[in-house]
Amino acid sequence: MQSNSITTTYAPPFKIVAKYFIAAIIDFVILNFLLMLNYKDITGFYFQPKILAITHLLTLGWISMTIFGAMFQLVPVVLETKLFSEKLADIQFWIFLLGMIGFVTGFWNSDTGLHLNASAVLLNIAVLIFAVNMVGTFIHVKKWNITGWYLISALIYLIITAIAGFLLAYNLWHPYISINHLQYLKLHAEVAVIGWVTMVVMGVSYKLIPMFTLSHGYSMKSSKWAFWLVNIGLVGINIFFHFENNIIEILGSTLFIAAGIAFFLFQVYLIYKNRLRKKRDIGIKYSIFSFYMLGIVTLFGLIFSFIDLSGIPNIYLVFGYLVLYGYLSMLIVGQMYKIVPFLAWYHKYSSKVGLEPVPMLKDMFNEKYALVSYYLMTTAIIATTASFIFNSRIALLFSFGLMFFGSLIFTFNILTILRK
Structure with a gap:
């Protein structure tokens, strides 16, 4: 029987997960500060040193760090087996952190030689350690579920993403690719965001959303359709990319991915529809916004595939920002507001229940502050999109500032939880 909690006797010590989450949150604040400080450089074509640096700080330091921590916590719980090696999780953290810092500073300083490539090697070593740890955990699983299959797929895409990077x-450093570098960069981004990150999001959502909303009595058929459609689409894009006259095949693969995401969103709707907990707390508010954004960027991506929108100012930056902030960052913040309070409470107070007064989960952070942060971040996302489209630098500075202050409030709340 599957656990209805995010912590069991299978879960690793909280300090392992906390380390990844704290590093991710610090990276989130830093990248928002850098955006605000360098707003004049965040415009035009995306293949620029500072834009590439901030993008990788976001994808490696904020998003991937969070996912690593979440997987170390959730994989043992969801698949009911101990993590293969807590020591490897600790070693991976430091190697990945060092590689991420080197990779980001390499792009920032336009140092695409030994500095950038040595950092890329470190990142690949960290991913290899993570893969060994996950495979070592997976081989002891006695009963598989749909979440497990999503996580295996995500791990494969992570390895492909790291090698491609x-x-x-x-x-x-030493040009050898005959096809346009930017075409491979686009493929790299698609595999990273859809294959690695979104496959984790999908798989974990089937566990977390029912747990947090107390949902029961719904069909899981759509989750299986989503799994196969997205994977078929991703494999198709990666194969047909290397063929000539591949437009129809690429468009077909894109439609498969879009259909898979639509099935996933429908599955989320079914789970949410059958919830017993009707109140929308702050974590759910963030998550709902994120899933709406996922639908919007999926539709956006489809339109991109069929219509040339390059004439719209900063259109690639708009799309990237909506994916990385509107969809992924809002989802991460929302889920952290659900996961971190429970893990911190369980770690500090579970053994004291009945022996002495302990705080309630709702007392672990200030929900009014979290709501202010929610409105700052959602306003920032809308305002940033408009600022890019109308090419207004002053508006862009204002929008980045809103996100920065929203991230500070979020960080304050998480630190409050950890210090409780």
Whole structure:
């Protein structure tokens, strides 16, 4: 029988997960500060040193760090087996952190030589350690579920993403790729965001959303359709990319991915519809906004595939920002507001229940502050999109400032939880 909690006897010590989450949150604040400080440089074509640096700080330091921590916590719980090695999780953290810092500073300083490539090697070593840890955990699983299959797929895409990232970095140092570098960069981004990150989001959502909303009595058929459609689409794009005259095949693969995401969103709707907990707390508010944004960016991506929108100012930056902030960052913040309070409470107070007064979960952070942060972040996302489209630098500075202050409030709340 599957656990209805995010912590069981299978879960690793909280300090392992906390380390990844704290690093991710610090990165989130830093990247928002950098956006605000360098707003004049965040415009035009996306293949620029500072934009590439901030993008990788976001995808590696904020998003991937969070996912690593979440997977170390959730994989043992969801699949009912101990983590293969807590020591490897600790070693991976430091190697990944060092590689991420080197990779980001390499792009920032336009140093695409040894600095960038050595950092890419470190990142690949960290991913290899993570893969060994996950495979070592997976082989002891006795009963698989749909979440497990999503996580296996995500792990495969992560490995592909890391290797491709190194090969692209090496191409900047010693060019060897005959096809346009930017075409491979686009493929790299698609595999990273859809294959690695979104497959984790999908799989974990089937566990977390029912738990947090107390949902029961719904069909899971749509989750299986989503799994196969997204994977078929991703494999198709990666294969047909290397063929000539591949427009129809690429469009077909894109439609498969979009259909898979639509099935996923329908599955989320079914779970949410059958909830017993009707109140929308702050974590759910963030998550709902994120899933709406996922639908919007999926539709956006489809339109991109069929219509040339390059004439719209900063259109690639708009799309990237909506994916990385509107969809992924809002989802991460929302889920952290659900996961971190429970883990911190369980770690500090579960053994004291009945022996002495302990705080309630709702007392672990200030929900009014969290709501202010929610409105700051949602306003920032809308305002940033408009600022890019109308090419207004002053508005962009204001929008980045809103997100920065929203991230500070979020960080204050998480630190409050950890210090309780």
